[in-house]
Amino acid sequence: MTYISDEKHFELTVNGSKYQVKDSFLGASLLSVLRDHIGLTGSKGACEEGECGSCSVLLDGNLVCSCLVLAASVTQSSIVTVEGLGGATDVQQAFVECGAIQCGFCSPGLIMAATNLLDRNPEPAPDDVREALAGNLCRCTGYGRILEAVQVAVDGRKRDNS
């Protein structure tokens, strides 16, 4: 835990950029700081208690629910949000092309989880995908097209590597 001398002012590294966080409650969650103070609204809040995964971000490469992370505790970490993926990654494209997006509220979180899975395990079995995405709720799609999208991204990487 990093000691913060000035509770009104700390610094986060998000998507490679440094942000000074001012006027934030020291107990604020990373999600609320990202959305309300830094203005990165790609991470979504739908449950506030780590059940829906809509707020998923990468913290030093690990997938976390940003609603459960104390913002002031991660000043030394590298944070990557959906905005930091760069856009049009293979996973993002597969989600769009496979019909994995309907209302899209869960999509940023699912894309972060799927991206993290493929970084850890480039060739996951379907049950591995289910396990990795089981922390992300989607109410529109029934998940069929999401599984398909992840498979398309996996197949694409296999093709690229062969």
Add this chain to the structure above:
Amino acid sequence: MSDLGVRESVVRGGIGQSPLRPDGVAKSEGSYAFSSDLSADNMLIGKTLRSPHQHARILRIDTSKALAMNGVHTIITADDVPGKPTYGLISSDQPVFASDVVRYIGEPIAAVVADDEDICARALAAIEVEYEVLPALTDARLAADPTTTQIHPEGNVIREQNVICGDLSIVGDVIVEDRYTIGMQDQAFLGLEAALAIPDPDGVGVECHVATQWLHEDLGQIAACLNLPETSIRLVLGGVGGAFGGREDISLQVHVCLLALATGRPVKMHYSRSESFLGHVHRHPAEIWMRHHATNDGRIVKIEAEYIFDGGAYASTSSAVLVNAVTHTQGPYKCENAHVRGVAVRTNNLPCGAMRGFGVVQACFAHERQMDLLAEQCNLDPLEIRRLNAMTTGDRLITGQVVESVAPVSEIISGLAAMPEPPAQAPSLHHPYELPGGAGNTTRTSDVIRGVGYGLAIKNLMYSEAFDDYSTARCMLSNGIVTLKFATAEVGQGFITIAPQIARTTLGLEDVRLDPIDTGVGSAGSTSASRQTWMSGGAVEAACLKVRQLIFEHVAASTGCDAFALVIEGQTLVDTTNEKRWPMTEIVSGLEFDEEVEFRHRPTVPLDENGQGDCHTAFAFVGHRAVVDVDVELGLVRVVEIATVQDVGRALNPLSVIGQIEGGIAQGLGLALMEEIIQRDGRIMNPSFTDYLIPTIADMPPVTAKLIEIPDPQAPMGAKGVGEPPTISSTPAIIAAIQDAMGRSGASTTHLTRVPIRPSDIAKAVNSTLRD
């Protein structure tokens, strides 16, 4: 098909194809603005004070301490509502803020607006409200009793509706009956309620960006409560994170506009998940008794039923939900004699209203469980009993209405029978997800019993009972670009994908753009009742056809050809008299047309007191087969596969249709196995995603879908609505499959009559000596 002027659809991104969602990339990158993402300079935050009591008289509200707090701008109560004090979709019976009596836990009493959310929370805690607690009415059956105290000036009974037809003296050779219970389901859309209201610089009007299903209905209700002309209010669709019926009613719309006007500053309100459970209506919990009479060989001769729907404290759409339930009692089966009684009542429970399936979910659960009972009594296969009774086009419903829609029920049954079943459980398992209990590692392979069950449904499309149901669309052609304008709420279903497809095919032009979705054009009606592809799709098609006719007339006038001989083939204009061809882009160059159309479906009539009348517009049909693995001892279920055959008329966008089917089935699975709002003394015991469970990717099995595409002559482009049917009969199919597995276990079992089914329900059904 209505589109005789088009020979074939070869335009890229036209109907029948699956072009990408126009908002897909933005949604994948996190740049799409949901209503909860909106903000404005100088913005304040609003929060709602809600009743902690189920039923109480408000003796005193003192906001002085809260108002004196730093950062609090104002607090509004019922006294600050300048117009109509109540709102509501069918009956205006719900107070904007409770003033004299509160009728459910969570009812709004006041709203505070402050610099930030924390100040709001402290201010809410500082508002003093003195209550005299009154006895709460929680039992719907009791509420229907005329001797019970009436909890609302309009009475406890929202609507009674019987359906009586044929010869009621008929008694079947075989009689099966039971009582069924359906729990209260939540829409559980991911994007929580949120709106941003911005007062006009003149201090009179307001612009509200809101996630809703029906902009113009909101507009009318807001204007009445604000005592403003509708022209002083502009509603813009904020990005909507799912809806499923839960955004058809007003939630925070009036509050946020009042706060913005009171402060002269932009105000944002957004609910938390727990507040969302209080802030929108839910699927009605229902008690249903149903008795089927049949001949010895399994033909239904009479159905008797009684429905009690708990509407909660305010009416919302309860009366229409009840009508849907009682009129769908027979399911997709022939029946000539029926005696159905139904009542929807007010209680001091949470208000209930629209959710995907809208009353038919409840009716279907009962009639499909009954069909399985009947099959058992008549010693018939579950598909055989359904085939024997299958409805067809031209049959008369128990309401006296003739089914004019394409009714491919027999085809659905044959389709289901032809779909291969998934292989039996593999002896060596790779992953605990392949067993009931999943990662909990509760179940051994040897304890697993497989079961197969079926469910079929009929669902009305669009609005019923003489409702003036219409949608407006505008088609603007300029510089070779087509721009569409409509107020159709895009809630995730994909109308913004389909609308340009319709325009491309109708006009033979690829470049189609969408104007923002707002109240700057006439109403589109609600994104509900599986109606937008038919209604707004029909409106877009009609507006484009008008423009096309103007193009044809222009070409005819300038070339001397016959306008009626012109057709569009793909992206080419063809004179069919001489096969002369022109590229459409060339033809429209320099042309400017702007046409607006109000599209209506055919009229319907209200039901009479015996439930007779052509009250519905059209119907769609669906069937589901569920394959489940059950650990009977532990009462745990894993759904292995859902197979479905759905009557879609014509798939305008096959990928979107599959999305609706898979997503709808997930919600049907949720109701079957896990989703229920538990109330104790009117308080929700599980208002969170920790305790109110919705299916995860680990719960959802693969879905195998077969589409029946028989274009419906009454539907624009032949396409039926596809949104609701998947949710309806998937639920009873899963319960039937569990029943089948229990039967195969060899134990004596009782009939499963409740959803969601709980582990204890399964355990009790196989061993009736177990107690609650």
